[in-house]
Amino acid sequence: EADIYQTPRYLVIGTGKKITLECSQTMGHDKMYWYQQDPGMELHLIHYSYGVNSTEKGDLSSESTVSRIRTEHFPLTLESARPSHTSQYLCASSLSPGLAGVSNEQFFGPGTRLTVL
């Protein structure tokens, strides 16, 4: 069973508030990811990290920011929430491909369902 945690699970907040979605993993994985998923839709990668102090933007443009100060922790921040940010946010982690280049599976957290009023 994957050990990756997200808090809060559900968040309802007003427009203009600053929010931070937490994600932690205890598997020692160096790679971490944030996906955004609207109900019934596909997942879109919005941020990823190869390791401490490494962050990159994903395929879908997002107004959120991330940081990676510790290997196990990859929080996502929205400085000023808007209704358009209403979505589910999924965090994932994996081992790096390594010398053999094998693409390892990603393990997902339970997600945070964000509603901005």
Add this chain to the structure above:
Amino acid sequence: AQKVTQAQTEISVVEKEDVTLDCVYETRDTTYYLFWYKQPPSGELVFLIRRNSFDEQNEISGRYSWNFQKSTSSFNFTITASQVVDSAVYFCALSNYGNNRLAFGKGNQVVVIP
């Protein structure tokens, strides 16, 4: 560029029927990896299988089986004797050699009717 197509959006079956989910992919790489994930109503994605492009053997795990055909760029997933607990969204995904980034399909919503 990578692309994954799951054409069927919602599939309803009666319990104990078999259901097959189609996945067609596009990639320019010769080495790549294919995945299937299950997303139950609780929301988290559960890893089901990883297959590399050099291994075209079909795989069976309990009631689940996968058919990988490189010639048609397909990696189809069959649930045999479906159960209500199989009701979920199933995603097919692709990543290239040396890169863990996943390209997901739009998912198949499977509804198993008791």
